[in-house]
Amino acid sequence: MAKPILEVNDLRVSFKMYAGEVQAVRGVSFTLNKGEVLAIVGESGCGKSVTAQTIMRLNPTPPSIIKEGSSILFDGKHEITKLTNSQMEHVRGEEMGMIFQDPMTSLNPTMTIGAQISEGIRKHQKVKKVEALLRASDLLALVGISNPHERLHQYPHELSGGMRQRVMIAIALACNPKLLIADEPTTALDVTIQAQIIDLLRDIQKKTETSIIIITHDLGVVAEIAQRVLVMYAGRVVEQGYLDEIFYNPQHPYTWGLLRSVPRLDSDTKSALVSIPGTPPDLFAPPKGCAFAARCPYAMKVCTEIDPGHFRVSDTHSSACWLLHEDAPNVERPIEAGGRTHG
Amino acid sequence: MAEQPILEVRNLRKHFNLGDGKILKAVDGVNFAINKGETFGLVGESGCGKSTAGRTIIRLYEATDGEVLFNGKDIRKLEGKQRQQLYRNMQMVYQDPYASLNPRMTVGNIIAEGLDIHGLASGKKRRERVSELLNDVGLNEEHASRFPHEFSGGQRQRIGIARALAIEPQFIIADEPISALDVSVQAQVVNLFKKLQREHGLTYLFIAHDLAMVKHISDRIGVMYLGKLAEVAPSEQLYAKPLHPYTQSLLSAIPIPDPQLQRKRERIILKGEIPSPLNPPSGCPFRTRCPFAMDVCAQVMPEFKEVEPGHFVACHLHT
Numbered sequence: 001m002a003k004p005i006l007e008v009n010d011l012r013v014s015f016k017m018y019a020g021e022v023q024a025v026r027g028v029s030f031t032l033n034k035g036e037v038l039a040i041v042g043e044s045g046c047g048k049s050v051t052a053q054t055i056m057r058l059n060p061t062p063p064s065i066i067k068e069g070s071s072i073l074f075d076g077k078h079e080i081t082k083l084t085n086s087q088m089e090h091v092r093g094e095e096m097g098m099i100f101q102d103p104m105t106s107l108n109p110t111m112t113i114g115a116q117i118s119e120g121i122r123k124h125q126k127v128k129k130v131e132a133l134l135r136a137s138d139l140l141a142l143v144g145i146s147n148p149h150e151r152l153h154q155y156p157h158e159l160s161g162g163m164r165q166r167v168m169i170a171i172a173l174a175c176n177p178k179l180l181i182a183d184e185p186t187t188a189l190d191v192t193i194q195a196q197i198i199d200l201l202r203d204i205q206k207k208t209e210t211s212i213i214i215i216t217h218d219l220g221v222v223a224e225i226a227q228r229v230l231v232m233y234a235g236r237v238v239e240q241g242y243l244d245e246i247f248y249n250p251q252h253p254y255t256w257g258l259l260r261s262v263p264r265l266d267s268d269t270k271s272a273l274v275s276i277p278g279t280p281p282d283l284f285a286p287p288k289g290c291a292f293a294a295r296c297p298y299a300m301k302v303c304t305e306i307d308p309g310h311f312r313v314s315d316t317h318s319s320a321c322w323l324l325h326e327d328a329p330n331v332e333r334p335i336e337a338g339g340r341t342h343g
Numbered sequence: 344m345a346e347q348p349i350l351e352v353r354n355l356r357k358h359f360n361l362g363d364g365k366i367l368k369a370v371d372g373v374n375f376a377i378n379k380g381e382t383f384g385l386v387g388e389s390g391c392g393k394s395t396a397g398r399t400i401i402r403l404y405e406a407t408d409g410e411v412l413f414n415g416k417d418i419r420k421l422e423g424k425q426r427q428q429l430y431r432n433m434q435m436v437y438q439d440p441y442a443s444l445n446p447r448m449t450v451g452n453i454i455a456e457g458l459d460i461h462g463l464a465s466g467k468k469r470r471e472r473v474s475e476l477l478n479d480v481g482l483n484e485e486h487a488s489r490f491p492h493e494f495s496g497g498q499r500q501r502i503g504i505a506r507a508l509a510i511e512p513q514f515i516i517a518d519e520p521i522s523a524l525d526v527s528v529q530a531q532v533v534n535l536f537k538k539l540q541r542e543h544g545l546t547y548l549f550i551a552h553d554l555a556m557v558k559h560i561s562d563r564i565g566v567m568y569l570g571k572l573a574e575v576a577p578s579e580q581l582y583a584k585p586l587h588p589y590t591q592s593l594l595s596a597i598p599i600p601d602p603q604l605q606r607k608r609e610r611i612i613l614k615g616e617i618p619s620p621l622n623p624p625s626g627c628p629f630r631t632r633c634p635f636a637m638d639v640c641a642q643v644m645p646e647f648k649e650v651e652p653g654h655f656v657a658c659h660l661h662t
Contacts, residue, residue, distance in 0.1 A: 043525040160616050190388035190552065192613045195596040199612055217526060220598025223605045243602045261530035262600050263559035265582055273559065275530035279495050 002033035005178055005211045006055070006074055012067035013047075013054050020284045024050040026235035032179070037205060037212045039226035041219065041258070045280055047235040048215045052181045055080065055213075056098055057088050075178060093124045097172030101184035103164035107156040113140070113167055114152030120174040139170040142207075144200055162193035169200065173208070182214045186221060198224055219262055223247065228316075231255050234281050234291035237310075241317030251311075251319035253296045256334050274334070290322065298323060298331050348376035348412075349514055349546050350400070355409035357392075357399045367621055369395040371570035372409070374647060379513075382540065382547040384561030384578065386554055386593075390617055392570040394438075397516045397550050401435055402426075413514070431461055434507035438519035440499035444491040450477075450502055451487030457510040476505040479542075480535060497528035504535065508543070516548045521556065533560055554597055558582055563653070566590050569620055569628035572647060576654040586656045589629045627659065635660060 013025040025047040032038050040048045053059050055072055057080060072080035078091055100106040108116055117139055118132035127135070133152060140148035143166040156164055165185065172180055182201065186194040202225055205212055214225060222229055222243070229246040231239040231254065239252040250256055260274040278295040281287050287294065293303040303322050311324035322328055357370040370392040377383040385393045399406045402418060411418045413433060421429050434457075437443035444453055451473050458464045464472050474484030480501040491499055500520060507515055517536070521529040533556065539545060551557050557564060558578050565575040566589065574587040585591045592611040599605050613632050618624055624631050630640040639659050647657040 043527060162616050190617075191554070191593060191596040192388065193616060194598075195610065195612050198598070218598065219526075219600035223600050223602045224598045247600070247602050257527060259600065261527045263530075263533075263555045264599065264601075265555050265558060265594065265597060273530035273533055275534060276527035277531070279497065279528070 002035070003076070004031040005034045005036075006032040006072070006213075008051075008055070009071040009073070011051065011054065011070045011072060013050055013059070013070070014065050014067065016063045016065065022283050023286055024235055024283060025054065026283075026286060028232070028235075028237050030230055030237065030240060032211055032213060034178075034211055035205075035209045036228060037214065037226050038228045038230060039222040040213065040215045040230045040232060041217060041222055042232035043217060043280065045234075045283070046232040048232050049183055051232070052098075052183055052213060052215055055179075056092055056096055056181060057083070058098075090124070093120055094175045095177055096179045096181065097175070097177035099165075099168050099172050099180065099182040099185045102188050103161055103168050104156075104188070106168060107164055109156055112153050112155055113159070117152075117167070117171050117174055120171060124175050136170070136174070139173060140167070142173070142204070143167070143170045144196075145170075161189055162196060165189060165193075165197055166200065169197075169204070173204065173210075176208065177210060180210045180212045182212060184216055185214065187216070187218070194221075201225060219258065231258070234286060235283060236291060236320065238292065238321070239317075239319040241313065245314065245317040249313070249317070251313055251317075251324060252292075252321045253298050253323070254292045255319075257295075260334060290320070300328070347379060349379045349414060350377040350548070351410075351412040352376070352396075352400065353410040353412070355396065355399060355411060356407045357395050357404055358407045361621075365621055368570050368623065369620065370399060373567070373570075373572050375565050375572065375575055377514075377546060377548060379546055380540075380544055381563065382549055382561045384557035384564040385548060385550045385567060386552060386557050386564060387567035388552060388593075388617060390569075390620060391567040392620075393550050393552075393567050394518050396567070397435070397518050397548060400548070401433055401516055402429075403435075427461070431510050432513045434510070434512040434515050436500075436503050436507050436515060436517040436520045439523055440496050440503055441491075441523075443503055444499055446491055448490075449487065450489055450491065450494075453491070453502060454487070454505045454509055457506065461510055463510060472509070476509055479508065479539065480505045481531075495528075496524050497531060500524060500532050501535065504532075504539070508539065511543070512545075514546045514548070516550070518550045519552070520549075522551065522553065529556065536560060554593060566593065569617065569623050571628060571644075572655070572657065573629065574654075574656045574658075576656075580651075580654055586650065586654070586661050587629075587658050588633050588635050588660070592632075592634075627657070 009029050011025055011028045015022045015024060028051055042048045054066060066081050070081055074080050114133050114136050117136035121132040121135055137148040137152055140151055145151055145166055186197050216222060226243055228242055230237055233254050239255050250259060257276040263273055276295055281291050289305045290303045290308055293299040300322060308320045308322045310318040310320050312318050323331060352373060352375050355370055355373045359367040359369060361367055373396055387393045398404050400411050406419055418429055454473050454476055455469055458469055458472060473487050477484055477486055482501055521532050524532060549560055561578045564578045564581050566573045568589050573589045585594055592613045595611045615632050618631055626642050627640045627645055630636040637659060645657045645659045647655055649655050650661050
């Protein structure tokens, strides 16, 4: 059994606002093993980015509050929720790296590429400036940038979107992190560039054996890179399992809806797409019971009253849905969800 | 093919003068026609000129050269009353549902603005028309007195669609109407577009970068690269038998939400990025990234030719 690099237990994060408290993450638990790629999927506002930012403690407190009882154990020794800011700074730079969605705004426009990559190296490893720059140039080569020596002296505006994302990856890798968190790393890019970046991430994962958490709303990207999948809805994990379990044997109606609402190139139907009616609930006052009940075609009385908890499907697969209870009626599962034939 | 095209674009060019003698050829000689009742999808990566093409067709930009025939009339020559008449028949739905609705106007006034401008309805009739439109797009009449900020992205996009429909146009240009929305909401909006097309016999020019979604909604598709059309074909044919190497690599770059299929699939990953449109390559614009580039590609721009009925391609491999 592989050793876990990250164990998140009952993570709850809220934001204090003038109008009340937004409960962005409401009890998320999962583990990430060494060398594994985990995808967190869900729509905007489901709490996937807040979860990732909290693992790196990037959310300022206040307004964000990590609730009592939450635990994030990193590498078996660091309890992230309890570290002081300066302790956290060490962990963040040396052992975790983050890739943000928007390469246009997350690089410093007034610093050269070389300075930005070597900044982290010089802060966390006692090396000379020249050495740090040499290492920066190696990193640029690793992420597939040609003429790395010349690039060191360029500014972000001189690079294209795809190149900037490569630079971001180089910065994240600068201190050989054990964990890499990529928050929608390809969303702002064109498809052909997206393909290049995914290829690069896979390649780096193989070479460095870094554990990766990738946050995305694109199920296609998930299918390409992830080994395990976490489906989130309204601040909770509704289903988790290995890639094939989620795609071919999904158990939660929300996962069914997500899988069915993406059009596919290989489907030749001109029929209507199956959409999920309605919109996610307001997290100022999350509903009692299952948050998806209001949009769920299979909702029963119990769904609106009691939270389903997690039902075990297999050792590695669980789903938070009352349909899995032994007393629940047997519903006919939409065939396309998972059982789609392909040849 | 006795069908009468509702829109014919002939050799359309839109060049932006950036000063210092720099000219950005955003759209550079594009030809296509859209038949009545059809959906034509225009796809390509950012900077390929697809949005500029859409905006030039509806005259948000004045074309540098070429013709845009709408119901047989060149819209570039229409002025005054005639130009206003054109906009009764041609409307646009924009990409960003947050930026394209005036935050200080009520939804009712946003939707009825077209009715007011064209003097089509007032008083009770205007109110009735607004609630009818709201119902059409899946909202209800109480929403008319609210302001845009009270709505979610998907709902705002519905308001944008209701505004475009208000004056009963024949033709709607939708510029990336779903790319700002979440997946499950995208499906809702796409289904709405299809329903309205059936009910009102609309013709669409659907501009997007998401090929899977475009295939789903379009009858025919045009693929653009650096201001030029690379390929035009009926959508099934384009996906079953793409001829242009760029179309092939675009299709292969789309991640498929099916892990088993994904593992089996061989992908063409293009090297490099789109060259700057300020300084496009000589000959075929795609040659710098094309795995099949030949000597002739650097010298001569391939002709845009019909290689099979209805299937056009601009590539030296197919001449």
